[in-house]
Amino acid sequence: GFHIHIYYTLSLGIDLGNDSSLQPLWNSVRPNHRNSLRSPFFPIVLNVSSYFLFCLPILACDIIGDRCRRPTPSMLLHCAGISLHNHMLLVLPASVAQWTWRPPVTLPDQVPTLVELITYFIWHLLHHWLYITFHAIHHNYSAPFVLATQCLGGWELVTVCFWTTLNPVILRCHLLTTCVFMVLHVHVSVEDHCGYDFPWSTSHLIPFSIYRGPSKDDVHHQKLNKNVAPYFSHWDKIFGTHADFSFSYSYSEPVTNTFL
Numbered sequence: 001g002f003h004i005h006i007y008y009t010l011s012l013g014i015d016l017g018n019d020s021s022l023q024p025l026w027n028s029v030r031p032n033h034r035n036s037l038r039s040p041f042f043p044i045v046l047n048v049s050s051y052f053l054f055c056l057p058i059l060a061c062d063i064i065g066d067r068c069r070r071p072t073p074s075m076l077l078h079c080a081g082i083s084l085h086n087h088m089l090l091v092l093p094a095s096v097a098q099w100t101w102r103p104p105v106t107l108p109d110q111v112p113t114l115v116e117l118i119t120y121f122i123w124h125l126l127h128h129w130l131y132i133t134f135h136a137i138h139h140n141y142s143a144p145f146v147l148a149t150q151c152l153g154g155w156e157l158v159t160v161c162f163w164t165t166l167n168p169v170i171l172r173c174h175l176l177t178t179c180v181f182m183v184l185h186v187h188v189s190v191e192d193h194c195g196y197d198f199p200w201s202t203s204h205l206i207p208f209s210i211y212r213g214p215s216k217d218d219v220h221h222q223k224l225n226k227n228v229a230p231y232f233s234h235w236d237k238i239f240g241t242h243a244d245f246s247f248s249y250s251y252s253e254p255v256t257n258t259f260l
Contacts, residue, residue, distance in 0.1 A: 026111040026176060034107060037175060040099035043165065044091055049081070050183045055192040058146035061196060071145040079147035082137075086150075086157045094158065096167070103226045105175060112174045131224075134159075142222050149193040162237065186204060188231060208232045219243050 021176040029037070036042055049054055062070045134156045141148050150157070164185065191202060198204075203213025212233045220227040226243035229235040236242035 015060060021114060022111040022176070030107050037107060038096045038105045041092075044095055046179060047161075047182055047186060048084075048087055050186040051190065054187050055146045056148070058190070058194040058196065071141075071147070075145070076147050079149075079151040080153070081148070083150040086152065088153050090115070090154050090158050091161055095213060102169070108174060112177050139221055139224060140172065143218060144193040144195055144221050146194045149190050154195070192231070212236075216243070 029097060059076075073178055126169045137153050138148070138151055138156075140151070152160075166183065167173075168181070173181075188202060192212065192214055195218065197213065197215045201213055203209075203211045203215070205211075210232050212227055212229065212231055216227045216233060225232065227239055228241050233242055
């Protein structure tokens, strides 16, 4: 799920020569959009636009899919309203306030290497008290749909955004690395909650069944103490919270769990 996270972020910078494959892209973006990239509003625009862009194809599947399984318009509007409300009343003021104390964003001449770009990753720990206190609204729906991804409590969203923003600052990540991380984070969150187990889903692309994916997230929404790890299921297997999934034909059908 899209949990309150305490991020323990590791960054591995490995220089494999002068990899300049991303340099043309950065050279075209940096001079033409310098002010926009340095704006405190840019992360919000990037996050919200990425979120709804990733949601649109799944919403199309809901519209043309089984009428008995699709989320109702009121459910969609409720989730979209909460997401926009949190961003406007909490994330936006925090971003403006951050602008007053944070040094201006630097736009380096050189782009990160591909290796540096893809080796920025995060890990999550979730405490039971935080889960019960702040995360309950996210589990109002036992069978998640795409716009339920950011159906969160306000303080949960603030916490997620705080750590997501702070880690690149502490690690002095390149702005392009930070942007790719933010968009990728939104994408995998939407994919996890979309309710569709597509053949091209990340869980099928990563071998050995170590990536959780939407099917196991559905189990998590029905069995809250199972499949707790946000993305990689090997942690659930190690700590005994893993549960296999079975496909059901309605929201009300129970899920058969196999515990390791």
